Amino acid sequence: MRPYRCFASCLPGLEEMLRGELAALGIPKPEVSKGGVRFFGHRRSVFRVNLCSGLATHVLLRFPKFEAKTFFDLEKGFRRLDLEPLLKEGEPISLRVQAKKSKLIHSGAIEDRFRSFLGKRLPGVRFLEQEPKDPLDPEGLFQAVQIRVFFDRVQISVDSTGIPLHRRGWKQAVGKAPLREDLAHALILASGWDRETPLLDPFAGSGTIPIEAAGLARRLAPGRLRRFSFERGAIFDEEDYQLEKMRAEKQSLPGLGFKLFASDRDESVLTLLEANAERAGVAEELDLRVGTFDQAAFLSGEPKSEQGAMVSNPPFGRRVQETTGLEQLYQALGRKLRLLPPSFHIALLSSDRRLTQRVGIDLKSAFLVPFGGLRVRALVR
Known part of the structure; x- marks a missing residue:
């Protein structure tokens, strides 16, 4: 299986620290990019970063960018996406759309076209109108697709994380001005x-x-208590995930x-x-x-x-x-x-x-x- 094109996002300013953390986790050749770190990795690498990173906020699986100045271009780009290895039919999906400084500026229209496309590609798909907030709730797991249009370039990603990684699951009681x-x-x-x-x-x-x-x-895995979106996706394999959890537990x-x-x-x-x-x-x-x-x-x-x-x-x-x-x-x-x-x-x-x-x-x-x-x-x- 070919490795996934991955992007671990983080708070702007922490990119170099995140690169060092991913290298220490055994991720080969992580590269700093604005707002995060790029890397290529197989399924277990995706599980590992979600489970063990203390600095990342999301782990995105990215498709190659394409140019779209019209909705015809956009829909043509959608049809080239190889979604089946990442998204599972019948599982709930949340869409996040952002468009800036582009010909296609109306995020609602972009979302409508992707919903229509995905409904044909994955019959029975269910779209969430609001994302769950509890990282501990197994019933609240969902798949997430992120569409970003910037300067007429379209970046589509599947978010393997879901609820941001800084939500570890243990902070249920907070005082004034809590720290992330x-x-x-x-x-x-x-x-x-x-x-x-x-x-x-x-x-x-x-x-x-x-x-x-x-x-x-x-040496506890930061994500040891919580659940992740990849558990609902086509990428998920229970045996590989348990191997990563065992690997983390052995180091603690x-x-x-x-x-x-x-x-x-x-x-x-x-x-x-x-x-x-x-x-x-x-x-x-x-x-x-x-x-x-x-x-x-x-x-x-x-x-x-x-x-x-x-x-x-x-x-x-x-x-x-x-x-x-x-x-x-x-x-x-x-x-x-x-x-x-x-x-x-x-x-x-x-x-x-x-x-x-x-x-x-x-x-x-x-x-x-x-x-x-x-x-x-x-x-x-």
Whole structure:
């Protein structure tokens, strides 16, 4: 069987990190492209990236692009698609259409023509008007086709993922301004943490950073709890999928010989964190404490450790509509961080460089990504 032409999408700004992750997963010759990473892979590679990538958002199986300036051109291009190896007849399908800077600009008309074409090619096809949101629900699985028209070039892809990969399945309780799991994953990787020494998040909220860190340290597959669109598609093979799941499980660790510390001044949000950690299967790895950041582990002076990492997403104003007192908070945080050993890794996420300058530590930019209508930067030491 010929390999699939694949594209793993990610948050813009994380492409190079994703390329490194895919290479570490054994994907041959991954190539950075705008918004993601291209690669060629067989069925098991598609399963592996969906299951094991902490940075990707979708894994698309792409058909070759074609030019279409008229609907006649568009329908002619549809007829050349070899859909049967990817889409299964009788399973629900969601269509996502986007058209920009092209002669064919009306996405509704493009969708209507593809629906008509697909109804003839795959009799009995059912189209979803709204995609399910629960990545754990086996009844909510669906096939997805993405059509993108840009400068009269048509790119059609089958989405093997469905619900975005950052929806791991364990985060069912969230506090204010929750952090996406893939962004937390990237911040932890950028910190330089060795995954063998303690880690601290003094602004833990509902726990995205410490839970992702625990998963990384135990080498748990990020997608271990959830379901994927490929399970409904023609690409699916149960034996191959179980082999990939077994491969991932063999690499995991049953536990850690150290703790990851998570604290927050809001006791109620730590209750949410604990529930999320239980669902993720990493509650035993976490030490949860109620208190302000200066009462957190290491920052309070206890316990002591020469090695470790402080990785956090402190409040940065627009994210929670709070601006007063933040400069003083960052200054106070900086005073505590300067007491940590020089070997301690530090990583902060913020949309306001002026605030992080108040920390008074030489922090270097690791990446810049769009998030929640802002551009947020990872700053590391």
